Amino acid sequence: MLFLIIKRILLGFITLFIVSIITFVGTEVLPGDACTTYLERQAFGEQLEACYRRLGLNVPAYERYVSWALNAIQGDFGYSLSGEMPIKDVLGPRIKNSLVLASAAIFIGIPIALILGIITALWRDKLPDVAISTVTIFAMTIPEFISATLLILIIAIWLEWLPGIVIVPTDVSFLELLPNIILPVVAIAMIMTAHMARMVRSSVIQVMASEYVQMAILKGVPYWKMVFKHVLPNALLPAINVVALTIAWLLGGVVVTEVVFNYPGLGRLVIESISNRDLPTVQALAIILASIYVSINLLADLLTLMLNPRLKTLQIRK
Amino acid sequence: MTDIIQKVKNLSIGFRSKKGEEILILKNITTNIKKGETVGIVGESGSGKSTLALAMMGYVKHGLYTIGGECQFNSSNLLKMKSKDLEKIRGRKIAMIPQNAGQALTPNLKIGYQIDEALQLHSDLDEREREKKISELLNKVRLPSPETIALRYPHELSGGQQQRVAVAMALAGTPDLLLLDEPTTGLDVTTQAHVLELLNFIAKDTGTSMVYVSHDLGAIAQVSDRIIVMYSGEIVLEGPSRDILKKPIHPYTHGLLKSIPKLSLAGLPESMPGSQPQPGIIKGGCSFFDRCNFSDDNCKNNSPKLEFLKDLNTSVRCFNYEQLVNENEVSQTVNKIKNKSLDKEILNLSEVSISYAKQKLLDQIFNRISDENPTVKDINIDIKKGETIALVGESGSGKSTILKSIAGLLRTKDGLIKFDGSRNLSSDLKERDPNDLRIIQLIFQNPDESLNPNHTVEEIIAQPLKLYFGLKGEKLKKNIIDLLQKVRLGEFYMSRYPRQLSGGEKQRVAVARAFAAKPDIILCDEVTSALDVSVQAAVLNLLQQLKEDFGTTYIFVSHDLAVVRAISDRVAVLYQGRLCEVGPSNDVYKFPSHPYTEVLLGAVLEPDPDIKPKLVAEDIVEERPPEKGCSFQGRCSRIVGDICKKEIPPWQLTDSGNAIRCHIPIKELQKQQF
Amino acid sequence: MKVDNIYKEEKKSAFAKLSEIIITMASRPSGLIGLSILVFHIILAFTSPYIAPHDFKAIDPTLMLQAPSAEYWFGTDDLGRDVFTRTILGGRTALTITFFGSLIALLWGGLLGIFCGLVGGKIDDVVMRIVDAFLSIPWILAMLLIVSLLGTSTEVLIPALGFFYGKGIVRVARAATHDVIAKDFIVSARARGHSNFSIIWNEIIPNVRDAILVEGAMRWSWMLLGFSSLSFLGFGVSPPTPDWGLMISNARGLMSFAYWAVIAPIVGLSSLIIGINLTADAFAKALGIDRSTKAPV
Ligand SMILES: Nc1ncnc2c1ncn2[C@@H]1O[C@H](COP(=O)(O)OP(=O)(O)O)[C@@H](O)[C@H]1O
Ligand code: SF4
Numbered sequence A: 001m002l003f004l005i006i007k008r009i010l011l012g013f014i015t016l017f018i019v020s021i022i023t024f025v026g027t028e029v030l031p032g033d034a035c036t037t038y039l040e041r042q043a044f045g046e047q048l049e050a051c052y053r054r055l056g057l058n059v060p061a062y063e064r065y066v067s068w069a070l071n072a073i074q075g076d077f078g079y080s081l082s083g084e085m086p087i088k089d090v091l092g093p094r095i096k097n098s099l100v101l102a103s104a105a106i107f108i109g110i111p112i113a114l115i116l117g118i119i120t121a122l123w124r125d126k127l128p129d130v131a132i133s134t135v136t137i138f139a140m141t142i143p144e145f146i147s148a149t150l151l152i153l154i155i156a157i158w159l160e161w162l163p164g165i166v167i168v169p170t171d172v173s174f175l176e177l178l179p180n181i182i183l184p185v186v187a188i189a190m191i192m193t194a195h196m197a198r199m200v201r202s203s204v205i206q207v208m209a210s211e212y213v214q215m216a217i218l219k220g221v222p223y224w225k226m227v228f229k230h231v232l233p234n235a236l237l238p239a240i241n242v243v244a245l246t247i248a249w250l251l252g253g254v255v256v257t258e259v260v261f262n263y264p265g266l267g268r269l270v271i272e273s274i275s276n277r278d279l280p281t282v283q284a285l286a287i288i289l290a291s292i293y294v295s296i297n298l299l300a301d302l303l304t305l306m307l308n309p310r311l312k313t314l315q316i317r318k
Numbered sequence B: 001m002t003d004i005i006q007k008v009k010n011l012s013i014g015f016r017s018k019k020g021e022e023i024l025i026l027k028n029i030t031t032n033i034k035k036g037e038t039v040g041i042v043g044e045s046g047s048g049k050s051t052l053a054l055a056m057m058g059y060v061k062h063g064l065y066t067i068g069g070e071c072q073f074n075s076s077n078l079l080k081m082k083s084k085d086l087e088k089i090r091g092r093k094i095a096m097i098p099q100n101a102g103q104a105l106t107p108n109l110k111i112g113y114q115i116d117e118a119l120q121l122h123s124d125l126d127e128r129e130r131e132k133k134i135s136e137l138l139n140k141v142r143l144p145s146p147e148t149i150a151l152r153y154p155h156e157l158s159g160g161q162q163q164r165v166a167v168a169m170a171l172a173g174t175p176d177l178l179l180l181d182e183p184t185t186g187l188d189v190t191t192q193a194h195v196l197e198l199l200n201f202i203a204k205d206t207g208t209s210m211v212y213v214s215h216d217l218g219a220i221a222q223v224s225d226r227i228i229v230m231y232s233g234e235i236v237l238e239g240p241s242r243d244i245l246k247k248p249i250h251p252y253t254h255g256l257l258k259s260i261p262k263l264s265l266a267g268l269p270e271s272m273p274g275s276q277p278q279p280g281i282i283k284g285g286c287s288f289f290d291r292c293n294f295s296d297d298n299c300k301n302n303s304p305k306l307e308f309l310k311d312l313n314t315s316v317r318c319f320n321y322e323q324l325v326n327e328n329e330v331s332q333t334v335n336k337i338k339n340k341s342l343d344k345e346i347l348n349l350s351e352v353s354i355s356y357a358k359q360k361l362l363d364q365i366f367n368r369i370s371d372e373n374p375t376v377k378d379i380n381i382d383i384k385k386g387e388t389i390a391l392v393g394e395s396g397s398g399k400s401t402i403l404k405s406i407a408g409l410l411r412t413k414d415g416l417i418k419f420d421g422s423r424n425l426s427s428d429l430k431e432r433d434p435n436d437l438r439i440i441q442l443i444f445q446n447p448d449e450s451l452n453p454n455h456t457v458e459e460i461i462a463q464p465l466k467l468y469f470g471l472k473g474e475k476l477k478k479n480i481i482d483l484l485q486k487v488r489l490g491e492f493y494m495s496r497y498p499r500q501l502s503g504g505e506k507q508r509v510a511v512a513r514a515f516a517a518k519p520d521i522i523l524c525d526e527v528t529s530a531l532d533v534s535v536q537a538a539v540l541n542l543l544q545q546l547k548e549d550f551g552t553t554y555i556f557v558s559h560d561l562a563v564v565r566a567i568s569d570r571v572a573v574l575y576q577g578r579l580c581e582v583g584p585s586n587d588v589y590k591f592p593s594h595p596y597t598e599v600l601l602g603a604v605l606e607p608d609p610d611i612k613p614k615l616v617a618e619d620i621v622e623e624r625p626p627e628k629g630c631s632f633q634g635r636c637s638r639i640v641g642d643i644c645k646k647e648i649p650p651w652q653l654t655d656s657g658n659a660i661r662c663h664i665p666i667k668e669l670q671k672q673q674f
Numbered sequence C: 001m002k003v004d005n006i007y008k009e010e011k012k013s014a015f016a017k018l019s020e021i022i023i024t025m026a027s028r029p030s031g032l033i034g035l036s037i038l039v040f041h042i043i044l045a046f047t048s049p050y051i052a053p054h055d056f057k058a059i060d061p062t063l064m065l066q067a068p069s070a071e072y073w074f075g076t077d078d079l080g081r082d083v084f085t086r087t088i089l090g091g092r093t094a095l096t097i098t099f100f101g102s103l104i105a106l107l108w109g110g111l112l113g114i115f116c117g118l119v120g121g122k123i124d125d126v127v128m129r130i131v132d133a134f135l136s137i138p139w140i141l142a143m144l145l146i147v148s149l150l151g152t153s154t155e156v157l158i159p160a161l162g163f164f165y166g167k168g169i170v171r172v173a174r175a176a177t178h179d180v181i182a183k184d185f186i187v188s189a190r191a192r193g194h195s196n197f198s199i200i201w202n203e204i205i206p207n208v209r210d211a212i213l214v215e216g217a218m219r220w221s222w223m224l225l226g227f228s229s230l231s232f233l234g235f236g237v238s239p240p241t242p243d244w245g246l247m248i249s250n251a252r253g254l255m256s257f258a259y260w261a262v263i264a265p266i267v268g269l270s271s272l273i274i275g276i277n278l279t280a281d282a283f284a285k286a287l288g289i290d291r292s293t294k295a296p297v
């Protein structure tokens, strides 16, 4: 078991390592470098030299990578091009805000998805299933920026129930933030919830058709006891991993939604730094977002590892 | 009347096809199960026996529905009952023992919990009493150390143990009626015999009625008082066990019994033509008509009714059963196999060892295999041209592993494989030239897996013809038609896909593909195991015919000793990848035998109520061969002490030239075994 | 005995197979709806330049933000352009780019996946690590980066999208290949001595084709979602070319007065994505594949 866990964690680090190389090489190989893209037409002579020196671009690529990676591990991503501020100071509060948004979406989305998935599976092909499944297929396909726009139009503009645009400073307290984030959270959670509900549904249906569930019925186990003891533990276990993968999708959604709501999170920073061609910040963002994704998947794997009796006994025997 | 426990009346169950037709799986079934009796329901796969057994618990699978009739238990119809009331009957009054306990036990719940659940539902015991009861039940099904077993998860047990747990779970509710759906299918021969013996014991001990569903007449013969024979969704014959097995008066059962290979008879049994039709195909007339030897015009247009014959206490669905009533006991005729086996040796395996162990980096670099205790070790067999040599043993004994190495699919660790007495065959495909690849062909167990589902029969058979002989166009087509004819399939099969063929037909295509390469040696890996009983004999006969025509050599792997007896000239018995006994099949099937051969022979279930299996050894599952000494030491009941554990036993020759590898002298073995 | 031979199904041409699949798809209401929407959009994409009532880039300050009328069915936008014209033209770029993008994704993802599944071992390990790493970079970041550095021309967008959405297909194709190569018919072909190429072409591809095609169809709808998000953020189609994502983004600020300018492209885009999705769903069902167990990666 311990061995499996360590192996899994190591794999996570290897993935991150490759991500760092990809982003580094990516920004390296693509035409232009941070300075030429940033300075655009003024990219020559003295100004260019200065920029190179400031970013340390005048040393060989692998050296830059090593020093960048070493610093990044300690949370130091260098300086952004535009603000001349240490990137980590820019990132800090925005990460917090984005995490608030993302985790709210996850914590609301997962239970709803579970309930919907289970209901649709247990009432398969009956009215609740048909109704919910139709809604989920719509929810699953509408891009966040559309649902966000519609939410603003209907709830904020026409009904005037909630603010449509988040106009708060970056370091606002959670309570003040709350009414502002309801709409963005709904927009973000929609796609993810719909996806998860469908996955849970098909997983539960699969298990319901298994021989052991048939056996439980033939043993006289009452319906709900069967559902909770024999079906759900076996159906939800494989769903954990797929749910974790969905979260990668969600991170992209967060970016778009934040732009729509003008929310002071990582999303807007992504757009800003890309529009400003601020490559050091983009690199930092890539690594941070990838780490979030990798850790969520790692967590999911460890959770499955712990809950799966097959794997649990694997090492007892060894 | 009170002694009837379950009454099935005019039961019809079916489903709706994609075209909207109603297709019957059970047609108007009527029968009674009496208190205390064991009824065997026998039929081929798809005959509807599982559906019937499930209906007896008021359960109809998703996709199927009841068309008419009822299943009465205590005079209430289970099929109309609310699920609340059914919960009180299922497990408590009627319990089920499933076919595949490995899949029927919930994977995330411990064994103890699953039995406890049944106790909680169906008894008033308190927690302490229940705990005691769990131990008792596990003891009753003869599981070792019940306390530790109760704490295990299902996947931590062997197949036989899982099946025993399922039995214990069913007994927890002290049911009046036990339904068993193929409870021993899928288990090893020896385990199967042990589980059957346990079931017999439980039937006597508890007095429960049992309904035993199986495709295997051998297993049915061991347990049942009464037998119901099903064919194509109908009961075709029902009566006392002995009469049905000795003097079946329905042509299907009659033919079936004749076509099952027996241990006592060498040679190929008569085969039955055709195969059971798919549900929904037959629109009128007797469903057995096109396979029947007794049919006439009447059978073609009218469907026979199930008729009760009072003096025989038997029900039969046939117009012409009288022709069979007066016949004597089923007398089996066999075609003795006559192989022109030459003295010339075609394949020599010497000192072959094969390992599945994952190799360390260093060994990978030096491209060598190191394993002190390989899966297969010291195989020495010389195979003569034209003979059929069989490899027998339980699952995991290394039969398929050896075939794979001969085919070049698995590298050997040591040893040589020689063709024609001179040419070395590498055990690595890449080092064989095309001709070496052509001379050895494989036929697999399951034609569903061995035929590409996306290719037509034509494309399948064309592959070796194109590859080895570069045939094209008309010539290719002509060859394919020829081959199809040889395996008794018409030209129109060319455009069919495997899914449109029955199991027997698919296996014929696989045979045709193997012969297309004009091989010298064909490796047959359990080629009849996945087939229905009534089709098995036909495929065996076909294989024999083809080899007589082409002079091919067969290496025939099977776990079924009766099948091996029917087709092989010589037999090699394997345990844990080591040879135990090699010799002419006549002698291997006679005593004295290696103690393991003795166990295997004892466990064979014959479709004859008078031949009971002999249980000689424990049915332990060994995961790996012992480090040293005799491979069979772990289970041998004749073990003679330390020498068996330390030294590899020597080969000894019997008078008839049969080689046995055991520390007990031949003379002594002979004495012990008689 | 009268026998009704249900097995009399002969070998069919690829065209016959395809039409059979489409008929199966259309036999379900959701499949029929999806197919109709998709066909409608495809036809619209081909014909819209000829049927558009107005010039899509004709700016007229006097006509700013007109409500829908007989002349301007969907009203006008902030520059006085006809929203109806722009809406029916607004799907063309997205549809073409994502269609070819998914085709590329299908090809490279499918082939690499089959290759990895077949060779296994170290090569497979390394490739899968790299694929995993790409999977963990959020799509939006990667796409934005590529587009901002290389520009938003079609020649950049198609391969870039194709590359990015293909990595998920690698996994599926690899898993499908793994399932197939354990089967006895592959063992049989190897034992006969067929070449690797012949095994891939004759034995593996026919058996993993369906799974990969379904993946490709799914990617199409996701790619459309991703592409329109890019447009929306201003990194996709450049103005004045009409594009739904861009139109929504432009009209959003004024939607409290002129909701029509935002509703029309929303309906256009949503219906296309739903259409593709329902079609992909029906396609998967017709081929007997359960696509709902897959995460959108
Ligand atoms: N859910 C189902 N839908 C359609 N056909 C089924 C279903 N279950 C079983 N069948 C068909 O019913 C027939 C009888 O099945 P079964 O009772 O399992 O037979 P047996 O136990 O004798 O093998 C088979 O042809 C099988 O294909
Ligand atoms: S009714 Fe006719 S066809 Fe049917 S089993 Fe009897 S003899 Fe054969």
Ligand code: SF4
Binding pocket: B594, B595, B596, B630, B631, B632, B633, B636, B637, B638, B639, B640, B644, B649, B661, B662, B663, B664
């Ligand atoms: S050598 Fe010993 S352990 Fe092996 S079979 Fe003979 S008696 Fe049994």
Ligand SMILES: [Mg+2]
Binding pocket: B045, B049, B050, B182
């Ligand atoms: Mg069955």
